[in-house]
Amino acid sequence: MNPPDDVPSSAKVSPSAGSWPSHPELARHETRNLLVLAAQQVLFRIGWIFKTESIVMPAFLDVVSGAGWLRGCLPVINRLGQSLPPVFWAERLRAAAYKKRALATFIFAMSAAFAVLSAVWFGVTDIHAPWLVVLFLAIYLFFFLFAGLYRVGYGTLTGKLIRPTRRGRLLTMSMVWGTVPAVGFVVWFMPVWLRPEVPAFGQVFAAVAIGLFLSGLSVLLAFEPPDRDQAPPGAAVRGLIDSLKVLGGDANLRRLVAVVMLANLGILLFPHYQALAREKLGLSGTHMIAWLVAQNVGVGTFSVLVGRLADARGYRLALQLLIVGSTVAPVLALTLVWVGGPWAGHCFWCVFLMLGVVPLGLQATVNYTLEICRDDQHTRYLSTVNLCSAVPFLFSPLVGWLIDVVGYNWVFSVVIVLVLVGAVLSFSLEEPRHRLRPEEALPLDVGAEG
Numbered sequence: 001m002n003p004p005d006d007v008p009s010s011a012k013v014s015p016s017a018g019s020w021p022s023h024p025e026l027a028r029h030e031t032r033n034l035l036v037l038a039a040q041q042v043l044f045r046i047g048w049i050f051k052t053e054s055i056v057m058p059a060f061l062d063v064v065s066g067a068g069w070l071r072g073c074l075p076v077i078n079r080l081g082q083s084l085p086p087v088f089w090a091e092r093l094r095a096a097a098y099k100k101r102a103l104a105t106f107i108f109a110m111s112a113a114f115a116v117l118s119a120v121w122f123g124v125t126d127i128h129a130p131w132l133v134v135l136f137l138a139i140y141l142f143f144f145l146f147a148g149l150y151r152v153g154y155g156t157l158t159g160k161l162i163r164p165t166r167r168g169r170l171l172t173m174s175m176v177w178g179t180v181p182a183v184g185f186v187v188w189f190m191p192v193w194l195r196p197e198v199p200a201f202g203q204v205f206a207a208v209a210i211g212l213f214l215s216g217l218s219v220l221l222a223f224e225p226p227d228r229d230q231a232p233p234g235a236a237v238r239g240l241i242d243s244l245k246v247l248g249g250d251a252n253l254r255r256l257v258a259v260v261m262l263a264n265l266g267i268l269l270f271p272h273y274q275a276l277a278r279e280k281l282g283l284s285g286t287h288m289i290a291w292l293v294a295q296n297v298g299v300g301t302f303s304v305l306v307g308r309l310a311d312a313r314g315y316r317l318a319l320q321l322l323i324v325g326s327t328v329a330p331v332l333a334l335t336l337v338w339v340g341g342p343w344a345g346h347c348f349w350c351v352f353l354m355l356g357v358v359p360l361g362l363q364a365t366v367n368y369t370l371e372i373c374r375d376d377q378h379t380r381y382l383s384t385v386n387l388c389s390a391v392p393f394l395f396s397p398l399v400g401w402l403i404d405v406v407g408y409n410w411v412f413s414v415v416i417v418l419v420l421v422g423a424v425l426s427f428s429l430e431e432p433r434h435r436l437r438p439e440e441a442l443p444l445d446v447g448a449e450g
Contacts, residue, residue, distance in 0.1 A: 029223040041174030047211020058271035072400020079393035081144025086383035097226040107216030113143040118205035172307030179300030262422025298356020314433040315368035322361035329354040
């Protein structure tokens with residue numbers, strides 16, 4: 001179904017999935033760009049692993065505060081920060097001559113946020129001071145304001161530089177290549193940094209800043225021909241209206257948004273896994289190292305299967321399997337707590353291994369979104385999906401409060417059921433792969449760049 005005539009031209013649905021390549025030189029340089037973007041993602045993962053949202057960030061907040069409802073604020077800040085700026089910057093990003101420069105700028109801002117956090121922690125004298133919690137949450141919001149722009153910028157750059165049937169290969173390369181160094185750095189540094197009663201968060205945050213900064217530098221090595229579009233006057237002001245028009249004019253996009261909203265409910269549980277293990281199984285902060293390793297090994301392992309499947313069969317099927325797979329972690333967590341005893345504690349790392357499917361689900365959503373629209377629609381569609389997917393996160397503080405009141409079992413169980421409803425709804429999504437043109441569908445040999 002096509003949008004009505006009053007939808008902006010950049011938002012109208014195309015009968016083909018994308019329009020790659022948008023420049024004749026892109027095919028010749030695609031292998032170079034594939035390697036550069038994979039390297040950028042590897043460095044990004046090395047930085048990100050030191051601030052993993054399911055482990056490190058809630059553990060930090062527990063050290064300085066400990067309130068469940070406050071821990072539940074993290075997903076709200078995370079998702080709202082990621083969702084709002086892209087809506088108002090979508091047209092400016094679409095019209096940017098060099099997407100890689102915009103992407104690098106976003107990453108540098110994210111790096112700066114953790115550099116400030118590191119400096120503050122090194123100078124703090126009272127780790128339980130209320131102002132520290134407020135400052136942390138403010139910087140955390142700043143970080144995710146640019147993380148949202150980064151996510152849309154990376155998706156837009158990927159859509160411009162890499163054909164649809166090689167994006168799964170990019171996912172696999174970046175995740176697999178990133179697993180070994182990311183895990184290696186964690187095993188090397190984190191035992192020392194987490195051993196004290198009060199972990200050395202200054203060093204942890206500095207590692208995040210360095211990894212992200214190098215990631216921003218690396219993306220500038222990509223070959224990108226300039227775009228010649230210009231953002232219309234008042235584009236930022238009209239961003240929300242344009243997103244609503246796009247959503248109203250594309251039934252498949254509306255179904256995708258519903259699926260993503262339900263599937264993302266599982267992310268609301270992220271800050272509470274480590275608290276569950278600590279409270280119910282008596283596990284300590286030193287176990288975070290094994291959890292970090294397990295989650296990143298899970299990402300790297302599952303990405304091999306997901307990348308190959310997505311390139312061969314499309315991202316709709318990959319997304320469906322990942323949504324179902326995301327329910328394994330909470331089911332396993334509840335089961336281990338029910339079993340109890342030392343054996344359950346020794347096996348709790350398996351929960352974080354299965355959490356490795358969640359980042360892949362987020363990337364699968366991005367890549368599916370790229371395929372259901374033309375390249376000049378990428379930023380608007382991605383920002384619209386980002387905005388709508390933020391709605392469930394408004395309930396994250398409520399989830400944290402309910403865990404304090406009724407316990408983990410009821411809250412985890414309800415979330416599991418709702419995510420499975422999203423998996424069932426995903427079968428109503430369209431499969432855009434049959435609309436690919438030959439130049440979009442044919443894989444390019446690794447040695448093809450001239």
